[in-house]
Amino acid sequence: MFNEQVLALMEKAEKVVGERMNEIDRLIDRNQWKVIRAFQKFKVSDYHFAGSTGYGYNDRGREVLDLVYADVFGAEAALVRPHFVSGTHTIGTALFGVLRPGDELLSITGRPYDTLHKVIGKPGDGLGSLQDWGIGYGEVELLEDGSPNYEEIARRITPRTRVIGIQRSRGYSWRASFTVEQIGEMVRFVKEIKPDVIVFVDNCYGEFTELNEPTEVGADLIAGSLIKNPGGGLAPTGGYIAGKREYVELASYRLTAPGIGGEVGAMLGTTRALFQGLYLAPHTVGQAVKGSVFAAALFAELGFTTHPRWNDPRTDLIQAIRFTGPEHLIAFVQGIQQAAAVDAHVVPEPWDMPGYEHPVIMAAGTFIQGGSLELSADAPIREPYIAYMQGGLTYSHCKLGVLTAIQNMIDRKLL
Structure with missing residues (x-):
């Protein structure tokens, strides 16, 4: 499957990152225990997994899921629903909920992640964006x-500033993702200037990569996607919003309608997967983080610049790798696809993806x-040709993906 050069690189990288992997295992333990304690606190039972239809009135599973999420994230309240179609939808719901x-x-x-640009919009764009609504x-x-x-x-905060936005992850930029400690520092700074300002954190890719979450260091509202970290690989769709009770409630009115909020919403058979996904999330996130550390060590050995480096602190899943041209980048991404269990035969090509x-x-x-x-893995085809790799439900699959990508680049005489 792999030539001797690739296998030698693998062995060298694994020796280098050995102690770092042990640290990640200890993180997995702590976060796993935290989630299980929340399940126990709210007496999660199998009857909570029953589906609901129609209006979804009195869906106790949905109600307890919200309570468990709020407890895990150290928040007053949470809104966890399969009705959110993406992370962008979830973030947009939170912002429209609290802004007027x-x-x-x-x-x-x-600049926020690319898919939020249309949510922010332009004045008078007619799309119903934030700026279109004044x-x-x-x-x-x-x-x-x-x-x-x-x-x-400090200079830009005015009496009109209602929400401070923080993006935890790097998105498509060559910067470090922000740690929870750094987010706490930002929260304290802006609250000193304007105590009533709402601090919102886009928490996508960050959940369970540290021992704490932004809501535990003063963030008023956070949001994320269930097909990223907290869904544990089992959630079929959805998102979550967590934070101060009044702000979560306002967001719920945006998701459904004023006066209805989170009191309704049929779960349509997804509840078991959302509970079980959360249960698995600390472990699966840890596996993905291990994969990113391994990738960083391996590509550094090949002479490429990686961000973060293999021994840097991590606060999200994303591993950025800078290539020297589009050929390397495309070969890398196609190699990751070749290692997939699903659709490995498909060859990805650059395309004009909605929202980008x-x-x-x-x-x-x-x-x-x-x-x-x-x-x-994904990447915009633009200089400086950075690929962003994330995820991996098992460390073994992460290794397979990285090694296949490298072998693909060797076979194309790019290495």
Whole structure:
């Protein structure tokens, strides 16, 4: 399957990262225990897994799922639903829930992820975006070292600023993802300037990569996708919002309708998978983090620049690898696809994907369509040609994907 060069690289990388893997195992234990304690606290039983139809009135499984999520995330309340179609939808619901015409959203971690650009929109765009509804938007670029520009943030906060936006993950940018500790520092800074400001964190890719979550260091509202970390690879769809009770309630009115909120919503047979996915999430996230560490060590050995490096602290799943041209990038992504258990025969090519500003190539041989807790990789075809690898339900699959990608690049005489 692999030539001797690739196997030698594998053995060398695994020796280098040995102690780092032990640290990740200890993280998995702590987060797994935290989730199980939440299940026990709310006496989760098999009758909670029953489905509901119609309005979904008195769906005790749905209600307990919200309570468990809130407890795990150290929040007052949570809204966990299969009705969220994506992370972007979930984030949009949270923002529209708490913002009103005349308010301002200020992103203090630079330009958000590409798919949110249309949610923010432009004044009068007719799409129903935030700015189309008269909600102002501003952003503060990060400093060259990737840290927040606190001086500029202080200058940009005005009486109109209702929500401060923080993106935990790097998105399609060459910067470090923010740790929970760093997010806590941002929260304290902006609250000193404007105590009533709502701090919202896009938590996608970050759940269970650390011992704590942003809601435990002062964030008022967080949101994420269930086909990423907290779904554990089993959630078939959905998203979650967690935080202060009043803000979660406002978001629930945006998801359904004012006066209805989270009191209704048939779960349509998804409840068991959402519970079990959360139960598995600390383990599967740990497997994916191990895969990212392995990939970083291996590509560093080959002379490529990786971010984060294999021994850097991690606060999300994403492993960025900078290539020297589009040929390397495309060969890498296609190699990840070749290692998939599902659709390994499919050859991904760059295409104009809805919500993105550049052609994107995406390896996504997954059981859940677009499930990025599963081994996947994607990249916009633009300089400086960075591939973003994430996920892997098992460390073994992560290794297979990385090694296949390298072998693919060797076979094409790119290495």
